[in-house]
Amino acid sequence: MITSKNPYNGEEIAQIKEFDQADINKALDLADNTFKTWRETSYKHRSELMMKAAEELKENKQEYARMITLEMGKPISQSISEIEKCAWVCEYYAENAEKHLENEIIETDADTSYVSYEPIGVVLAVMPWNYPFWQVFRFAAPALMAGNIGVLKHASNVMQSAENIQKVFERAGFPKGCFQNLPISSSKVEGILRDKRVKAATLTGSKPAGSSVASIAGEEIKKTVLELGGSNALVIFKDANIEEAVKTCVQARFQNTGQSCIAGKRLIVHEDIADSFIKKFKEQVSELKSGDPSEEDTFIGVLSREDLAEDLEKQVNDSVEQGAKIVLGGKRKGTYFEPTIISNVTKEMPIFKEETFGPAISITTFKDDEEAVSLVNYSDFGLGVSIFTEDVGRAKRLVPMFDDGAVFVNELVKSDPRLPFGGTKISGYGRELSAHGIREFVNRKTVYFNSYW
Template identity: 80%
Template sequence: SKIEDILKDKRVKAVTLTGSKPAGSAVAATAGSEIKKSVLELGGSNALVVFKDANIAEAVKTCVQARFQNTGQSCIAGKRLLLHESIEDEFMEEFVKQVRELKSGDTMDEDTFIGTLAREDLAEDLEKQIQDSVKQGAKIVLGGKRDKAYYEPTIITNVKKGMPVFDQETFGPAMAVTTFKEDQEAIDLVNYSDFGLGVSIFTEDFTFAEKIVPAFEDGAVFVNELVKSDPRLPFGGTKISGYGRELSSHGIQEFVNRKTVYFNKY
């Protein structure tokens, strides 16, 4: 392929890729065969964890933005919503209301928030992931219908580990909702994923947040905010979300050769 030819050219010393796991695997394999450095920023199945002491009104707004930005087509989108069971009803009432009000329409219209997906087959893939999850016991409480490349903003509840919408990356406007009782249960649900790009946690207790941050295996933890890339901060994931870091001084140093120079004066 042309990409393979480029990577094997002696003038090319390293490669960085933002893309899917198959693309990352192929690029890394070629780069590795040529002993060239690679940085991979791949898919994600970011969790949004809402603890019982969270500011519900603010958390709902942030979670809507996190999941449905760019019609859900973002590696850093929040795809799994984990709610403490004590705030589930209050959160879901407002969350469903706000998602229902999202404006769908022409993707080229600036007022449109939800447009079509990039390709029809991507919408078909999302439809299958949701339908297979419903067969396993998940429940669609909003949306769930497809029209060619358009997929309605969708909320799926009663989601469990092992369902496609929990285990796989859902690249479109569909939120998988799960509940938890104990803090450790929430941590385990986040870390269960094969992806490790980022996690958002919602709590008013920053001491608690600082305490549990190290427990998450993801490349980033954002407190009371959706996961974002910022040129001031290193960005990248763990597990099948990739390796290496982009942005900030860490990103610059990924492709710097550190030369050791030693002088000895007799």
């Protein structure tokens, strides 16, 4: 049995029976057989069903959001926003998938030559708990619209949300087997990934998990897309609009109680404005309401598990021992960790070098543009960076210098169905969302016609 517990009060929510090998085989048989017919359906039909999925999400967002909050502690207002964003990605691909996958005509010596984009089959999605709906839907919406089939191995602490996701597609009228949740432990992932009925895999999670899945898939010569977290920098240049930058940076670090791969985790501030920026930043962070995640005005909830809070506590304490200074917070009680600001941080400290998954942010100062870029790129991660400046010329000049998969100017890094999402270095490879994302799990088929008549 897989046990689900409320991280806010420790109460058991449910126990879910884990699939055995017979259950897994039955699910993969259904997925494989469904693909044979689903791949032949029209974009119009798929679009109608995907629109119904969006309607289902919007109509029952309270039901789905409540379970997110109960299972992993996300403040309820943010859980509702997550469900609404899932509806958006469903609508986006319902409206744009056919255009993204239309034949690409290429002029050659042939009478006609083009590239077609065709589905590949059953795709395994291994997903994390921090955005239990969004991480799945940003894979599922394009995958199903491309004609593929999805099977989900979700994090063990959000198994009821996983069941709810399957319910969304069933309620929308998708054929049985188009999308299935597999309630299994991580130990069963390898067998599924090696199964010939599974053609590819996508994973969002930690570096060890990504490395394991990529290694197995590599042995089987199967395509993978990996999104493995980040340590995004928020770079505040001397000419930045401080009021707006502070407001944006508070959201960038502390939404979802800091449990986000694309959260801004390293504040890198020009030394001439550091004192005034930190003062205003501390004031706004101090005003964030902590409390029961089920209450609408709560902004800071709890971490999803106590061991995660303990990990963050160690990163903070170890950095302080090396000379960092706590400006605000720094204390833990069970799964709750205070919103925390730490200054005097150097690039060798854990809170700078490692990914911090919770409501704590480091502050490092810089003297010039070159040093700012160097500090950003020093990280082993490469998911995204936000820069704040009023100088458009500077922004355009610096964008190519960052190693990350995304650069946002005067805005927090965020995922948008219209834009490709993904990282570099140990943040992973491949892209999700937009036309780039839907083309990750397709056969790019070259077609060449010559006539002899």
